[in-house]
Amino acid sequence: MTTTADKAPPTTDKALAVSAWESLFRAQVTIMRQLTACFPSGEISFNEYDVLFNLSNQPDKRARIKELTQHLLLTQPSISRLVDRLASKGIVEKLTDPGDGRGIVVAMTPLGSDLYRRTAVRHADAISRRVGGTLDHDELQQLMELCTKLRLGPAIGPDGDAEITADSEGAVESARAD
Template identity: 50%
Template structure:
């Protein structure tokens, strides 16, 4: 294995292990918030969409869980009054999910808890410059995998 391959592998393992460790702590902080981190992730992804609504199939591409898990989770969020589902008026095969007023309120409440947790566990470990560098590096790593990215021509 070349030194570049070893360096890439070591960097990936470090990033992955750090993400796992931080996610464990964040999940614990969510336990007391009355919402799972996966529920928050779904609400987050809907909240950042225009009019706080998205096609279910598009939501599936943005969240960290499987398609079948998203469908079940959406049904639970509908039952709790945080999300509503309806047919897409332009495509009868599609389902639209949208945040309700209660969903927006709950998303904001839990979002404050989540932001405080991130500040404690991530922000407290790095300087502002290091946080900016981390963000830039993560965005560069993620860019080729974005749905709208095109492979570079060689």
């Protein structure tokens, strides 16, 4: 079996970029699988926790479903089903958006806030053991800076003539250069 270490180093910038992406992707998949396997809550799933994590970072712990789709790696229908499950458990509530009656605002309930805090503390411990147990302080700082730089860097679009930019949250906006 050939491993990455057995391969000759990339000789072009393009090959290096592809190899770096492959390495980043494989690390992310491996770590996510491990963190999911040891997720500390029997009350909510990893994806439901992600909804709560994102709500906890919003003003008043509430956001439109449309805004949540910008932060989660799930489709809007999947997010709607997650929100419905969380609402049935009393962890979030679904409200009509006062600014647009067609929109739904998802708000974390006090029960949801308590569950989020309890789960977040234990989940952060697992992250610290896995990531912090592998990298030292300077490497963690460098990793954070590099990932931020990648997230905020130029994005690509489906067509070559669109100018694509990412905002501070990584959402992609497209504007034609005329």
